[in-house]
Amino acid sequence: MGKKNKIGQKNKTGQKNNTSKSNKINEFLLFMHIPKTAGQSLRGVIKKQYNLEETYRCPFMEEEVVKLSDEFRNSLKFIYGHFLFGTHEYFPKPFTYITMLRDPVERFISAYYHILLVPTNRWHEKVKGMSLEEFIDSDDFNLQAEPNVQTRFFCGKEPLSLETAKKNMAEHFSVVGITELFAESLFLMKERFGWEEIQYRTKNAGKNRPKKEKVPQNVRDKIAAKNHLDIELYKYARKQFEEKIQALDAKTLQEMDAFKKSLSKM
Template sequence: MNNTRHAGLEVVFFNRVPKVGSQTFMELLRRLSMRNRFGFHRDHVQRVETIRLAPPDQLQLASMVSGYETPSVYVKHVCFTNFSQFSLPEPIYVNLVRDPVERVISWYYYVRAPWYYVERKQAFPDIPLPDPAWLKKDFETCVLNGDRECRYIEGETHEGIGDHRRQTLFFCGHEDECTPFNTIGAMERAKKAVEKHYSVVGVLEELNSTLTVLENYIPKFFKGASQVYWDEVNNFNRINRNAFKPPVAEHIKDIVRKNFTREIEFYQFCRQRLHKQLLALKLPSQTTS
């Protein structure tokens, strides 16, 4: 249950999944780096987020991370990168997951938030503004009208910043087999990567359990994580929060869930693993919330 002992590199590699609370988690790591005295490194903002990398780029990434002075943390939106296939020592892999349907709703409104495009235009002035009708379209209408954006077709492959349906992609890897949406193959590869390589995969909906497991399984980096998080929870919760996201009716979510079967199974797999890790600690008072 504890892959931390298998790591050959004292570097935490957080290949963060978008819209799972990863901005807050990254800020937690930054503050812990000052408290627990480790280096903090993150990828720079990109015009187009490159999640899947060709083998030479994977090697370049793994070599760069391996070159950091230890102990350190590195944070990047990227698929699982297997350092050992390049004969490099494995880092301490961590990540977070979220209910897949809640996550896709969050992403839908995130890319429509006014401040999102203000930030993008400031960073990249030549980026064109989107169609106002697209910005105003709500998720429920998108689903009920069967709009292309909200159909979530099994086996479909779509690259680019607009497609963040596949939470499994960040655990499956860079291979072509990982790209089709909601497939058994991608899900099974993602599960195997979590079991074999990841020290901890936290769950956004179960923060207490996540922080407790991190503190006990990776203490050098996460000592005091619960205290730091909850003492400053109001500040953390403001990071990347989208005030423009309206509530979505449960019957709409149920429609979407029918097309997220393998993504949901992978999410539940990660939840069960976290629960088992927590139980294995045999703490006097345990929580799974």
């Protein structure tokens, strides 16, 4: 499993390995991908920074991670997937996390319409006859529609707690990006890790769904009430993020503006 292919040789998926590529990243990076937070777009950027054999799509199932050989684990520099905080314990080396957070009401609405409009989604058949309000009242859709799912990711196996989530965020995450400030989030990550070749396409975006403002206020209130911890965590993370931006010096702010303009031309 940890065996390396030659430079330029295709792996089993048909992709070429970029073993001649160098990067500036020394830390073991875990991208904790919370569903419906623009994670696929970000993942596409990050994977370009690493050689193919240094990356691993880490499954949510703990038993699958346990099966990995020590040799393979030690060869990795970047893992990504819908795993909870705490996955670093299976990879005993210096580490840091990154993730994205999204307005919880917007994220919940996006999750509903994604399941509703994507026939290949495993819950599509069950959800296609549900209204948004019925979806809110159901607890059958873990990870995508679980109440306070963003807080749950940060708490890992610990009991659900806003303080635990904040503590883990402060101690173990280099950057917690904000979906609504995606370009700024990408810039901070680029600066933190020395990323290059920053190009991306928006992936998995729900284009055929109503905006949050078009959803009746009473329905939005119902989503917010069910995700009250996520609401508080998002406010906290966004405040921290905006303060980080405000603390940048004038030169870096100019660089960020130029970076955002370059992205808008892609």
